[in-house]
Amino acid sequence: MNRSISGLAACMLCAASAVGAADLSGxxxxxxxxxxxxxxxxxxxxxxxxxxSVVSDAQGHYRLPDLAADSYSLTGAxxxxxxARVDALKLGASGAQQDLKLGVATDANARMxxxxxxxxxxNSEFKARFITGCTICxxxxxxxxxLPKDHAGWVAAIEMMRNRKLDVYSVIPDFDxxxxxxxxxxxxxxxxxxxxxxxxxxxxxxAHAVIREYDVGDANSWAHDMAVEPATGAVWVGDYPYDKLxxxxxxTAAQKVYMIPVKGGGAHTLHFDREGGLWIxxxxxxxxxRFDPKTENFKVYAGFQAGSLxxxxxxDGHGLIQTDKQGRLWMSExxxxxxxxxxxxSGEVREYALPGAVGHxxxxxxxxxxxxxxxxxNENIFGMFDPATGKATEKVLPRPSSAPHRMAIxxxxxxxxxxxxxxxxARYDITADRLEEIPLPxxxxxxYAARYDADSDSVWVxxxxxxxxxxxxxxxxxxxxxxLPSPISYGRMIAVDYERGEVWTSLANYPTKHTGxxxxxxxxxxxxxxxxxx
Ligand code: HEC
Numbered sequence: 001m002n003r004s005i006s007g008l009a010a011c012m013l014c015a016a017s018a019v020g021a022a023d024l025s026g027x028x029x030x031x032x033x034x035x036x037x038x039x040x041x042x043x044x045x046x047x048x049x050x051x052x053s054v055v056s057d058a059q060g061h062y063r064l065p066d067l068a069a070d071s072y073s074l075t076g077a078x079x080x081x082x083x084a085r086v087d088a089l090k091l092g093a094s095g096a097q098q099d100l101k102l103g104v105a106t107d108a109n110a111r112m113x114x115x116x117x118x119x120x121x122x123n124s125e126f127k128a129r130f131i132t133g134c135t136i137c138x139x140x141x142x143x144x145x146x147l148p149k150d151h152a153g154w155v156a157a158i159e160m161m162r163n164r165k166l167d168v169y170s171v172i173p174d175f176d177x178x179x180x181x182x183x184x185x186x187x188x189x190x191x192x193x194x195x196x197x198x199x200x201x202x203x204x205x206x207a208h209a210v211i212r213e214y215d216v217g218d219a220n221s222w223a224h225d226m227a228v229e230p231a232t233g234a235v236w237v238g239d240y241p242y243d244k245l246x247x248x249x250x251x252t253a254a255q256k257v258y259m260i261p262v263k264g265g266g267a268h269t270l271h272f273d274r275e276g277g278l279w280i281x282x283x284x285x286x287x288x289x290r291f292d293p294k295t296e297n298f299k300v301y302a303g304f305q306a307g308s309l310x311x312x313x314x315x316d317g318h319g320l321i322q323t324d325k326q327g328r329l330w331m332s333e334x335x336x337x338x339x340x341x342x343x344x345x346s347g348e349v350r351e352y353a354l355p356g357a358v359g360h361x362x363x364x365x366x367x368x369x370x371x372x373x374x375x376x377x378n379e380n381i382f383g384m385f386d387p388a389t390g391k392a393t394e395k396v397l398p399r400p401s402s403a404p405h406r407m408a409i410x411x412x413x414x415x416x417x418x419x420x421x422x423x424x425x426a427r428y429d430i431t432a433d434r435l436e437e438i439p440l441p442x443x444x445x446x447x448y449a450a451r452y453d454a455d456s457d458s459v460w461v462x463x464x465x466x467x468x469x470x471x472x473x474x475x476x477x478x479x480x481x482x483x484l485p486s487p488i489s490y491g492r493m494i495a496v497d498y499e500r501g502e503v504w505t506s507l508a509n510y511p512t513k514h515t516g517x518x519x520x521x522x523x524x525x526x527x528x529x530x531x532x533x534x
Contacts (some may be wrong), residue, residue, distance in 0.1 A: 022091055022093055023063055023065055023067065024063075024089075024098065025064065025095070026041075026061075026097050027061055027099045027100075030081065031082075031103050033100070033101075035056075035058070036056060038078055038079065039062070039077065039078040039081075039102065040055055040075075041054055041062040042074070042077070043074050043091075044073050047071070048146050050212060050213060050214045051212065052064050053210075056076075058200060058202065065210065068091075070091055073085065078102060079101065080198070082104060082105050082106060084465070099348070109193060110143075113442075113467060113487075114146075114444075116193035116196045117152070118131060119194035125401055128400065128421035129180070129401050131403075131444070132173065132378075132401050134174045135446045137509075139488045141465065141513070142489055142514035144514050148188070151185050154185065158172075166284075170335075170360070191203055194534055198270060199466065199481065204483070205528070212250075213486065213522065214250075214524070215247055216522055217520045220242075221512065222241055223508055224269075224521065225237070225238060225268060226238075226493060226506045226522060228496065228504060229318060233335040233499055234248065234249060235248045236248075237270070237271055237408065239268050240283075242269065243259060243260045243262065244258070244260065245291060246258075247302070248522060259296075260282070261289075261445045262300060263285075268281045272321070274321075275321055276293065277294065282310070285425070286306055288310060300442075304333070304349055305333075305351055307334030308335050310332070311343065311364075312332050313330070314366045317453065317454025324341070324387065324478065325370055327345065330364055330366060330372050332361040336361075337353060337356065337357065338354055352387075352392075354374070354394075355396065358378060359374060359376050359378045360378045362374070362376070362405055363404070363406040367413050370389070371385065372386075372471040375405065376404070377408055381396055382397070389472070397419065397426075397435075398435075402421045403419065404419050404426070405417070405448055406457065408450045409452065410459070415427070418461055418517055419437070419449065423438060423442070423446070424440065425439075425459065425472060440466075441479050442468065446463075448462045448493075449461070456531060457471045458471050459474065467487065467489035468481050468483050469491065469505060469523075484507075486515070486517070490515070491507055491523065492506065493505065500526065501526075502524055504522065504523065504525070506520065506523065507521040507523060
C-alpha cells in the first residue's frame with residue numbers, strides 16, 4: 001500500500017509550497033453576543049475553486065489552519081441561525097483574525113436536513129418506496145423537490161421523472177402515480193419537518209475535522225464516483241454526462257482533464273488495480289475502460305450485452321479491484337439481471353444470468369472462496385453467484401423495499417450492505433449465515449454506499465439526507481459522525497486515502513442545481529477521530 005518514494009517526496013514539496021502556513025481564526029457569536037459552538041466556518045477561494053471548513057468550539061473559537069495567502073469569502077453557518085458572511089477577506093503570510101456574528105433565523109426550514117422532512121411521514125411500505133424510488137437521485141431536503149404540491153403537482157412531478165429518457169430512471173418502482181401523489185398530499189409532505197434532534201457538529205467527530213471542498217466541472221456535471229490514487233494521493237473523478245476523467249491535486253486543487261474515448265459513455269465507477277491502472281465502468285455504453293496514469297492511455301473493453309448498464313466493480317478493503325484466481329474482474333449489470341466477469345489479458349467477457357426479475361444489480365464483492373455476492377436494489381434481495389457451480393442462491397431481506405445498495409466486503413467474509421429504505425447498515429456474516437441490522441445515527445437517512453477500510457477495520461457509510469458521513473467501528477459498536485458543511489451534501493461513493501489517513505466523497509445529488517451549487521463538488525475530510533478507546 002505504500003506510495004512510491006518519488007510520489008511521496010513530490011507530494012510533500014507541493015504541500016509545503018502551495019498550502020502555506022497562515023491561519024485564519026476568530027470567535028463566533030449568536031445574535032445575543034454569546035459564544036456559539038458548532039458553527040461551520042468556511043473560507044472559500046473563488047479563484048482556486050476550493051473551500052476549507054472547521055467547526056467552532058464551546059468558546060465559539062475557530063481556527064482554519066494552513067491557508068494559502070489569498071482572498072477569501074468567510075461564512076459561518078449553523079442550523080437554526082441566519083448565516084454570517086464576510087467577503088474579500090485578504091489573508092497574508094502572517095494570518096488574520098475575523099470574528100463572526102450569526103443572526104436569528106428568518107426561515108429555519110430552509111436548511112433543515114432531508115431526514116427531518118422524511119421523518120414527518122408515517123412509517124409504511126409506501127414511505128420506503130418513496131424513499132427508494134425518489135431520494136435515490138436527489139435529497140428530500142432540496143426545496144425544489146419537497147415544496148408542498150397538490151395532487152396534480154405531484155402526479156406531474158412523478159410522471160416527469162418516469163418519462164425521462166435515461167435508463168437509470170427505471171429504479172422508480174412500479175407503483176401507481178396517483179396513489180403516491182394521494183399519500184404525499186394526505187401526509188402533508190413538505191409542509192412541516194418533524195421535530196427531530198438536530199446534529200451538533202461541536203459534539204461529535206466533526207469537532208476536530210478539517211473539511212475541504214473542491215469545485216469540479218459545471219452545474220450540469222455529475223461527479224458520481226471518485227478514487228484516490230495509491231501511488232500519488234491524487235484524486236480521480238468521473239464526470240458522467242461529459243465523458244471526462246478529471247485528476248485533482250489535493251494540495252493545490254489543480255485539475256487535469258482527460259477525455260474518455262467513448263462518446264456518451266457515462267463514467268460511473270472508478271477503482272485502481274494493484275498495478276496502478278484505473279478501471280472505469282461506462283454505464284451508458286456497455287463498456288469498461290482501463291486508464292494508465294503513466295502513459296495516459298485508455299484501453300477500452302467491449303463485449304457486454306446491450307443495455308447491461310455496467311454498474312460496480314468488486315473491490316477490496318483498500319478500494320482496489322478484486323480479481324479471482326483466474327485474474328478476472330467482476331462487475332454487476334444494473335440493466336440486466338446479471339453479473340459479469342472480464343479477463344483483462346484476453347478481453348473475454350462472460351455474463352451470468354441471475355434468477356428472478358431484473359432487480360437492478362448494484363453492489364458486488366468477491367468472498368474468500370471466490371464467490372460473487374451481489375445486491376438487487378429493487379428486488380429486496382442479495383445473493384451469491386458461485387462460478388464453480390454456475391449457480392446463484394438468493395436471500396430476501398426481512399423488510400419490504402429495503403433497497404440494498406452498494407455493499408462492501410471485509411476481511412472476515414462479512415458483507416456490509418446499506419439498506420437505503422430504512423436508514424440501516426446491515427452486516428451479513430457469510431460463514432454463519434447471519435444478518436444483523438445496525439440503524440444509522442439519524443433516522444430516515446439514505447445510505448448509498450458502504451466502504452470497508454481494512455487498515456482500521458471500520459466501515460464508512462454515506463448518510464444522505466443528513467449530509468453526514470458515518471464511520472462504524474464494529475469492534476466497539478460505535479459510530480463516528482462527520483457532518484459535511486454544505487447543505488444537501490449528497491454523497492455516493494467513498495474513498496480512503498490511506499497515506500494521509502483521510503476520507504473522500506463526491507457530492508452527486510442529481511441534479512446539482514437542486515443543491516444551490518454551480519459545480520459538482522469533491523469533499524475531503526481530514527483530522528479524523530482516532531479509533532474508540534485509542
Ligand atoms: C434517476 C434519477 C431521479 C429519480 C429516480 C427521481 N428524480 Fe426527480 N429529478 C431528477 C432530475 C435530474 C431532476 C431535474 C430535472 C430538470 O430540471 O430537468 C429532478 C427534478 C425533480 C423535481 C423538481 C421538478 C421541478 O419543478 O423543477 C421534483 C419535484 C422531483 N424530481 C421529484 C421526484 C420524485 C417524486 C421522484 C420519485 C417518483 C423522483 N423525483 C425520482 C432525477 C431523479
